[in-house]
Amino acid sequence: SPRLGYLRKVLRNHTAHTCDGEQLLIVCPRKTTISILGAFYGRRVPSPNLCPSPGNASQESTECTSATAHLKLLSECQDQQWCQFSVHSQVFGPDPCPGTHKYLITSYKCRPGNHRVKTVCENDKLRLQCRSKSVLAIYSANYGRFLRGKPECDALNAEGPHIECLAPDALRRVSKKCHRKGNCTVAADRATFGDPCLPGMKKQLRVSYTCVPKQLLEEVGPDTSDPFLLSDYMHG
Structure with missing residues (x-):
């Protein structure tokens, strides 16, 4: 179809x-x-x-x-x-x-257009869940401080410099825990993502995802949870 x-x-x-x-x-x-x-x-x-x-x-x-x-x-x-x-x-x-x-x-x-976005603040837990027979497809994941979109956790940063900082492998880490799973929980903390920002800056985790029929992801094939199918270009 x-x-x-x-x-x-x-x-x-x-x-x-x-x-x-x-x-x-x-x-x-x-x-x-x-x-x-x-x-x-x-x-x-x-x-x-x-x-x-x-x-x-x-x-x-x-x-x-x-x-x-x-x-x-x-x-x-x-x-x-x-x-x-x-x-x-x-x-x-x-x-x-x-x-x-x-x-x-x-x-x-x-x-x-019908993807969902979920944001949690630093040290909270992000929980994603799909209905039965469907699984999570993760589109993007960013951890840090971003100036785009509504910065839900930014009231705490009102004093700090106006800069962005992102954990480099947030997508890979979230995908590993969540992609193709029925549900998952990810801690938005230093242990999971490191600290990409200046000391004392409050961070957030923002993930966009959708739930799709299980067999569909199987047909698409074993899509790697590492966004860089780029390792060939990056490491010689």
Whole structure:
């Protein structure tokens, strides 16, 4: 049925890779929005294998990572039906390795309009539950302090600096506990996610998810709970 085809499409992880000087373009189906799973900008593999350098690659670094890629993608693309921007080092702030031709790897899902979002404050427990014969599909998970959306736990931060900070592997940790399960509980605390923020900053865990028929996730295949099917690009 068309609905099943659509659901299969929105349950898959997608990966886009874009070389310096190219345009990143992400388009999701109608009535869905982009949910960024992860992003890497820099270079971890040699030029001949990915995005060959237009000039002399003898000086290139393969130990090069931008710290701002994930936040940049969230600000440009998150919750949009499509997004497009030019990829070059100025877009990501200070150049982590001048003279090296870099690339952007973006991992994302297309999230249907009927997804649910649940937020808990630091040191509380997040509980997700589906009805029988359906299981959780996790679209995104962020732990830290975010300036987008209503910051439910932010009254406590009124004094602090106006900055974002995110735990790098929140999605992987939440997916491991919850994806494909009938219900799950995740503690929004330092033991689970570490502390990505300045000392004393109050954090929150925000997860978007939906409940889908059990057999549907089985058909989609063993979708890894690690958003980075990117490890090939990132670790050489």
